[in-house]
Amino acid sequence: EIMRAKQRQEGRYLCEANNSVGNGLSKVVSLSVNEPPWFSQHAARQKAMVGETATLACEAKGDAPITIIWTRDSQTIENQPRFDMSERSSDSGHVSELVIRLTALEDSGVYVCTATNAHGTLASEFHFLVQ
Numbered sequence: 001e002i003m004r005a006k007q008r009q010e011g012r013y014l015c016e017a018n019n020s021v022g023n024g025l026s027k028v029v030s031l032s033v034n035e036p037p038w039f040s041q042h043a044a045r046q047k048a049m050v051g052e053t054a055t056l057a058c059e060a061k062g063d064a065p066i067t068i069i070w071t072r073d074s075q076t077i078e079n080q081p082r083f084d085m086s087e088r089s090s091d092s093g094h095v096s097e098l099v100i101r102l103t104a105l106e107d108s109g110v111y112v113c114t115a116t117n118a119h120g121t122l123a124s125e126f127h128f129l130v131q
Helices: none
Strands: 011-017 025-031 044-048 054-061 067-072 083-089 094-100 109-117 120-130
Touching (some): 054 067, 054 120, 067 094, 094 109
Parallel strands (some): 044 120
Antiparallel strands (some): 054 094, 109 120
């Protein structure tokens, strides 16, 4: 078992054993690294003025496919006239954006971006303040 393996260590390795008795042995082994979701940035704070459009962006990295959901007060946010979510793949991960149009004071709060793949789940909080 290899602990704390990184994606960049994935590949094929040659293991050779030799001693003074008999012929040496060699074996090629493949190392696959399963990577749960992770975020390059956490705990973002963002402000907007009443009536503005605000965008909260969450980039998750790890093994694809990655599913991202947004929640506030433990409730999943769905696309609505003022709330719109979009997702796209980037060179370094999976990006989800939550756009809040015509921001209102009651939109202030903690928004959570939760990323899930076959190897785990991780959440990142966004503290959003409308003034």
